[in-house]
Amino acid sequence: MGNPDDRDGKCAPLRSDAQRNRERILEAALEEFTRSADVPLSAIAKKAGVGQGTFYRNFPSRGALVLEVYRHEMQQVADAAPRLLAALPPERALRAWMDRLARFALAKAGLAEAMSQALGGAGGAAKPDPGPVNEAVALLLRANEEAGTIRSGVTPEDFMIAISGLWLVGARQDRAERVGRLFDLVMDGLRAGAAER
Helix, strand or coil, X not given: CCCCECCCCCECCCCHHHHHHHHHHHHHHHHHHHHCCCCCHHHHHHHHCCCXXXXXXXXXXXXXXXXXXXXXXXHHHHHHHHHHHHHXXXXXXXXHHHHHHHHHHHHHHHHHHXXXXXXXXXXXXXXXXXXXXXXXXXXXXXXXXXXXCCCCCCCHHHHHXXXXXXXXXXXXXXXXXXXXXXXXXXHHHHHCCCCCC
């Protein structure tokens, strides 16, 4: 099935094989763009195990692919929040989600140059909306506030500012340790003034 768009401008579900191809392309692209913004698209197609026709049916340009990788990763981060809350107590779910966000930040750092090229190119593509990630933060904060594990009144904006050091750590060798310390400090701050457990 060629174009997934229907007459209402909404996306119809892809066939399962087409969906698998698309996901393989996105996974391969994330890995390759994290290494180099200039990776040839043919190398991504080869790594994903798809032909050029399949590749270009899904992603007609480098910019379209880069933006979709970024959007897809943001959605994966957002989708992790309810899954973690279903499996873990709210406080542990929030901390595990922060680790998932850190993995996204590392990929985002690798994608930064490719994103810059895509956003600056002809056509002026818009950066993906961070709304789903903000909604995930709100969900996690609300669950923790209701459980009495964090102080009340923390907004998603407060939280994102508190963890903004994540994007300053860079790709240093001790990155995981430094990010872990930062997140532990943020969690200590969130717990301060929390209701009795």
